[in-house]
Amino acid sequence: MDAKIVGWGHTAFGVHKDKTLEALIQEAAAEAIEMAGLEPADIDAIWLGHFNNRMVADAFASSLVLGLDDGLRFKPATRVENACASGSAAVFAARDAIRSGAARRVLVIGAEKMTELDTPGVTEALAGASYSGDEAGMSFPQIFARIASGYFQAFGDQSEALARIAVKNHRNALANPLAQMRREVTFDFCNTVSEKNPMIAPPLRLTDCSLITDGAAALVMVAEDMAGDFAHAVGFRGAAQANDFLPMSRRDMTELTGARVAIGRAYDEAGVTVNDIDTAEVHDCFTIAELMIYEAMGLAPKGRGAEVVAEGIAERGGRLPVNLSGGLKAKGHPVGATGVSMHVLAARQVTGTAGEMQRPGAELALVFNMGGSGVANYCSILAAER
Amino acid sequence: MDAKIVGWGHTAFGVHKDKTLEALIQEAAAEAIEMAGLEPADIDAIWLGHFNNRMVADAFASSLVLGLDDGLRFKPATRVENACASGSAAVFAARDAIRSGAARRVLVIGAEKMTELDTPGVTEALAGASYSGDEAGMSFPQIFARIASGYFQAFGDQSEALARIAVKNHRNALANPLAQMRREVTFDFCNTVSEKNPMIAPPLRLTDCSLITDGAAALVMVAEDMAGDFAHAVGFRGAAQANDFLPMSRRDMTELTGARVAIGRAYDEAGVTVNDIDTAEVHDCFTIAELMIYEAMGLAPKGRGAEVVAEGIAERGGRLPVNLSGGLKAKGHPVGATGVSMHVLAARQVTGTAGEMQRPGAELALVFNMGGSGVANYCSILAAER
Numbered sequence: 001m002d003a004k005i006v007g008w009g010h011t012a013f014g015v016h017k018d019k020t021l022e023a024l025i026q027e028a029a030a031e032a033i034e035m036a037g038l039e040p041a042d043i044d045a046i047w048l049g050h051f052n053n054r055m056v057a058d059a060f061a062s063s064l065v066l067g068l069d070d071g072l073r074f075k076p077a078t079r080v081e082n083a084c085a086s087g088s089a090a091v092f093a094a095r096d097a098i099r100s101g102a103a104r105r106v107l108v109i110g111a112e113k114m115t116e117l118d119t120p121g122v123t124e125a126l127a128g129a130s131y132s133g134d135e136a137g138m139s140f141p142q143i144f145a146r147i148a149s150g151y152f153q154a155f156g157d158q159s160e161a162l163a164r165i166a167v168k169n170h171r172n173a174l175a176n177p178l179a180q181m182r183r184e185v186t187f188d189f190c191n192t193v194s195e196k197n198p199m200i201a202p203p204l205r206l207t208d209c210s211l212i213t214d215g216a217a218a219l220v221m222v223a224e225d226m227a228g229d230f231a232h233a234v235g236f237r238g239a240a241q242a243n244d245f246l247p248m249s250r251r252d253m254t255e256l257t258g259a260r261v262a263i264g265r266a267y268d269e270a271g272v273t274v275n276d277i278d279t280a281e282v283h284d285c286f287t288i289a290e291l292m293i294y295e296a297m298g299l300a301p302k303g304r305g306a307e308v309v310a311e312g313i314a315e316r317g318g319r320l321p322v323n324l325s326g327g328l329k330a331k332g333h334p335v336g337a338t339g340v341s342m343h344v345l346a347a348r349q350v351t352g353t354a355g356e357m358q359r360p361g362a363e364l365a366l367v368f369n370m371g372g373s374g375v376a377n378y379c380s381i382l383a384a385e386r
Numbered sequence: 387m388d389a390k391i392v393g394w395g396h397t398a399f400g401v402h403k404d405k406t407l408e409a410l411i412q413e414a415a416a417e418a419i420e421m422a423g424l425e426p427a428d429i430d431a432i433w434l435g436h437f438n439n440r441m442v443a444d445a446f447a448s449s450l451v452l453g454l455d456d457g458l459r460f461k462p463a464t465r466v467e468n469a470c471a472s473g474s475a476a477v478f479a480a481r482d483a484i485r486s487g488a489a490r491r492v493l494v495i496g497a498e499k500m501t502e503l504d505t506p507g508v509t510e511a512l513a514g515a516s517y518s519g520d521e522a523g524m525s526f527p528q529i530f531a532r533i534a535s536g537y538f539q540a541f542g543d544q545s546e547a548l549a550r551i552a553v554k555n556h557r558n559a560l561a562n563p564l565a566q567m568r569r570e571v572t573f574d575f576c577n578t579v580s581e582k583n584p585m586i587a588p589p590l591r592l593t594d595c596s597l598i599t600d601g602a603a604a605l606v607m608v609a610e611d612m613a614g615d616f617a618h619a620v621g622f623r624g625a626a627q628a629n630d631f632l633p634m635s636r637r638d639m640t641e642l643t644g645a646r647v648a649i650g651r652a653y654d655e656a657g658v659t660v661n662d663i664d665t666a667e668v669h670d671c672f673t674i675a676e677l678m679i680y681e682a683m684g685l686a687p688k689g690r691g692a693e694v695v696a697e698g699i700a701e702r703g704g705r706l707p708v709n710l711s712g713g714l715k716a717k718g719h720p721v722g723a724t725g726v727s728m729h730v731l732a733a734r735q736v737t738g739t740a741g742e743m744q745r746p747g748a749e750l751a752l753v754f755n756m757g758g759s760g761v762a763n764y765c766s767i768l769a770a771e772r
Binding site: 046058063077093095097099101125131241371 | 406408432437439440442443444445446448449450452453459460461462463464465466467468469475478479481482483484485486487488511514515516517518519522627628629630631632633636644647757758761762
C-alpha cells in the first residue's frame with residue numbers, strides 16, 4: 001500500500017541565530033502534524049534527514065523531535081543521510097516504512113542548522129561529502145568549479161546562462177515568503193565579477209553559489225487507505241534513487257549521469273516524459289548544476305542546457321517552470337532540509353496551494369534532489385490524488 | 387513479504403591502521419555477497435549503518451561500497467544513523483525496503499573506523515550522541531557513570547557484579563576469532579582499581595568500558611519467496627524499535643525504559659517470553675548497561691540484575707548465555723558496525739554456524755542494540771527457517 005502526503009510544514013529559511021536545531025525540527029514537525037489534523041501520538045514512526053558533520057554539536061538528532069510532545073515517546077525515530085539529499089532519503093525511507101506495513105502514519109523531517117559556524121567552517125563541514133581518497137581538501141565550490149570548467153571546455157563558456165539561472169531563481173523567490181533572499185538581482189550584476197560578486201572558484205561567481213541556511217521542513221505521510229480522511233493527499237507517480245561512484249575520477253563529469261538515471265527511472269515508473277511535467281524543484285546548489293539537470297531531465301540534449309535558458313522554458317510562465325520557490329540559490333539550502341522542502345513545495349504546487357508561487361493548473365511536479373557532485377540522486381514525481 | 391538473512395560477512399574487529407573505512411566496508415560486503423552466492427549486480431539496494439561524527443573525513447559514506455564492483459553502480463545506497471544503534475537502524479530500514487517491495491535483495495553494512503583519532507578525540511566524537519542542551523561536555527563514560535551511580539544509590543553497590551560481567555565477556559571472546567581482545571581477565575583484576583585498571587569515571591573502571599575499534603559487518607537479506615534458494619535463511623520472529631527522549635533529565639535513569647519497551651514489543655510480536663530465548667547479543671557498551679539490560683529483558687526484576695550474575699544465568703552454559711561473542715566489551719565496539727555484527731552473530735547461532743561460540747541447539751537468538759544512554763532501542767528475535 002503506497003504512502004500519500006497529507007500534511008506539511010516549513011520554517012522560514014534563513015539565518016536563525018535564536019533557534020537551535022531542536023527548535024527548527026520541532027517547529028516544522030508541529031506544523032505538519034497540525035495541518036494533517038493529527039495528534040503527535042497518532043504518528044507511528046519518524047524519519048529525519050540531516051547532514052550536520054559537526055555544523056552543530058547534536059550528532060544524534062533522531063530523537064530531538066520527541067521533545068515536542070509526550071505522545072511521541074517510544075516511537076521509532078531514525079536519521080538518514082545522503083549528504084545534500086538527506087531530506088529525500090528520509091522521504092524515501094518513510095515511504096518504504098508505510099509500503100512495508102511497518103507504519104501507517106509517518107512523520108518526515110529534514111533539518112539543518114548551518115550558521116553556528118562561520119563560512120570557512122561550513123565549507124569544511126560540507127567538504128566531508130567529497131571523496132577523502134583523492135579529493136581531500138577540495139571544497140564544494142571547487143568541486144562544482146571543476147565540473148563547470150570541464151563542461152565549458154567541452155561545450156563552450158556558459159557564464160551568461162548561469163547568470164540568467166541566478167536571476168530567474170532570485171526573481172522566483174520574491175513570491176516565496178519563506179525564502180532566505182527575497183531580492184531581485186540583475187543579469188549584469190550576476191554576469192560581472194565585482195567586489196560584491198567575486199569569483200569564488202573560477203568560473204563560479206558568488207551569484208552562482210547557493211546559500212548557507214538554517215531551516216527545517218516536514219511531511220506527514222499516511223497509508224493510502226486512510227488518505228480519504230485528509231483535506232489533501234499527494235501521491236508518488238514515480239520515485240527513484242540512484243547512487244553513483246563517490247570519486248569524481250570514476251565518472252564522466254560533463255554530465256550528471258546518476259541524475260539522468262534516477263530521473264529516467266522515475267519517468268518510466270510514472271509512464272511520463274519531461275513534456276508531462278508541469279513544474280520542477282531541482283537541486284541548484286550551483287547554477288551549473290541546474291543547467292546540467294536540464295539535460296538530465298531531457299529538456300535539452302547533452303551540452304545544450306543553455307538553450308533551455310535562452311528559450312525561457314524554465315522561467316515562470318515558461319513551458320516547465322523550474323524552481324518557482326527560488327531554489328537553493330535564493331530560497332536557501334539548509335542541506336538536510338532541502339529534499340523535504342522540495343517535496344513540500346511540489347505537494348503545494350499539485351494541490352494548488354503554492355500561493356504566489358503557484359503555476360496555475362499544475363498537476364505533475366518533479367523533485368530532483370542530489371547529494372555530493374551527482375552521487376546520491378533522488379527523483380520524485382508527485383500528483384494530487386483528488 | 388518479509389526479509390530473510392541469507393548471507394553475512396564480518397571483518398576482524400580491532401585496530402586496523404592499514405585499512406580505511408572504505409576498505410572495511412568493502413571487505414565485509416564482499417564476504418556477505420559471496421556467502422550468499424550472489425553477484426554484486428544482483429543487489430537491489432544498500433543500507434549503511436555508520437556514526438562517524440568526524441572520526442574519519444568521510445561524511446558521506448553511503449556510496450563507498452560501490453567501488454567494490456561496477457555492478458553496484460546506480461543502486462540506491464543510503465546511510466542511516468542512530469548513534470551506537472546505527473547498525474540495527476540499517477538492518478531495520480533494509481527489512482522495510484524488502485517488505486515494501488522496493489527491493490528483493492538488499493545489502494546491509496555497518497562500519498566504523500575509530501582509531502584514526504586518539505582516545506580523547508574518539509571520546510569527544512562519541513559525546514556528540516548526548517543531548518547538547520544540558521549534557522554538553524559530558525563524555526559517555528561520564529554519562530554511564532552517572533547512570534551507575536544512580537543505580538547504586540537506589541539498589542546498592544554492584545561493582546562486583548559489573549566485574550563479573552567483564553570477566554564473562556572476556557572469557558567468551560576467547561572463542562571468537564574476530565574479537566579484538568582475546569585475553570582472559572580475572573575477577574580480582576576487574577574488581578580492583580589499579581594502575582592497569584584505573585577508575586575512568588566513578589564507579590566505572592577501565593574494565594567496565596567497551597573498546598575503541600575499527601571494523602565492519604554485513605548482511606545480505608532477500609525476500610522470503612527467494613529464501614529457499616540459499617544455504618541458510620534466518621527470519622525475524624519479532625523486531626521492534628523504540629526511541630526515548632534524548633535528555634537524561636526526562637527519563638528515569640535507574641532503568642533502561644526504552645530497552646524494556648523495545649524488547650517487550652519484540653517478545654509480543656514473536657509470541658515468546660525471555661524463557662524461550664536461547665542466547666542473546668546485547669549492548670554492553672559499559673558493564674552497567676549489560677546489568678540493566680538483564681532487567682529490561684525480564685531476566686530479573688528492576689534493581690536485581692546482579693542475581694542474574696550471581697546465578698550464572700548469562701554465562702556460557704547458563705540458562706541464557708549473553709554475549710557469547712565477547713560483547714562490545716571484548717569483541718569490540720566499532721559503533722556503526724555493532725548492530726550489524728550482533729545480527730550476524732545471532733544468525734550464526736541459530737544456524738549452528740557459530741563455531742566455538744556456538745550454544746548447542748540454539749533456536750531463538752535475541753539482539754538488543756542501543757544508541758546513546760537508552761535513547762535508540764532496537765530488539766530483534768531471530769530464528770533459522772530450516
